[in-house]
Amino acid sequence: MGVPFEALLPYGIIIGLFGVTGVGLSTLKYYSNGRKNPRRGIDAWDQQSKLQHWLANLLLMERDLRLTGQRRGQTSNHAAPPGFAYSNPWKVCSDALRYPIDPAKYYQKR
Structure with missing residues (x-):
């Protein structure tokens, strides 16, 4: 049936x-x-340390984003554009890194 x-x-x-x-x-x-297709077939260099790989990938993708406007974009120019040096978040926030906020003073009652 x-x-x-x-x-x-x-x-x-x-x-x-x-x-x-x-x-x-x-x-x-x-x-x-x-x-672009997702990244596959990670080699031994990428698998050294998951934290090291994640940090390197984050920094390189951030650099590519500042250079090309896309996280996976790449450029063949041998010199960085003129504004590239000033778009680095570490240089922009250098004063915040030099003079950290004391949490005891920050959270005290006013």
């Missing part, structure tokens, strides 16, 4: 929506990544 196709329609709809969701998420990741 066969199974009526009406019983299989909900399963087909569910599988179809899983497919649509997967395509939508991969498209979103593709466009948010600067129209």
